[in-house]
Amino acid sequence: MNSDIIQTTEQIVLPILKDNNLELVDIEFVKEGNDWFLRVYIDKEGGVDISECGFVSEKLSEKLDEIDPIKEAYFLEVSSPGAERPLKTKKDFDNHVNENVYIKLYAPIEGEKEYEGILKQFENDVATISYRFKSRTKEVEIPFDKIANARLAVVF
DSSP states (O other): OHHHHHHHHHHHHHHHHHHTTOEEEEEEEEEETTEEEEEEEEEOTTOOOHHHHHHHHHHHHHHHHHHOOOOSOEEEEEEOOOTTOBOOSHHHHHHTTTSEEEEEEEEEETTEEEEEEEEEEEETTEEEEEEEETTEEEEEEEEGGGEEEEEEOOOO
């Protein structure tokens, strides 16, 4: 059911985003406590501001009310993905070369299931990560299909 709601929401929101030069980052439909939340994360180069989020929320809400694909009461939230934006597509990886990333794997590579470091390149569906191990810098190549989830990582 949740995947149907996410898919329907995606079909509705994509034209709105395209018309406004915005990008869909992610959609979640989750229950927290007694409440359901439909969260839509949007972005563009340079980031989105609150007025863009409000505009998309208003247009999306109108379409959702019209189609009514969600029977439960829910809260609609449209926002930026934030500093630790998820990396879901190959294009996301291409767009974030030379940035700090955190990657979690389905199965270990070189004995590890998690890596954090600089995304040095993304070619032929393989991410090359440069990371610190003890006092040395190492590199690991991670096939895209082995990545369970990935996001940008803030460095302090």
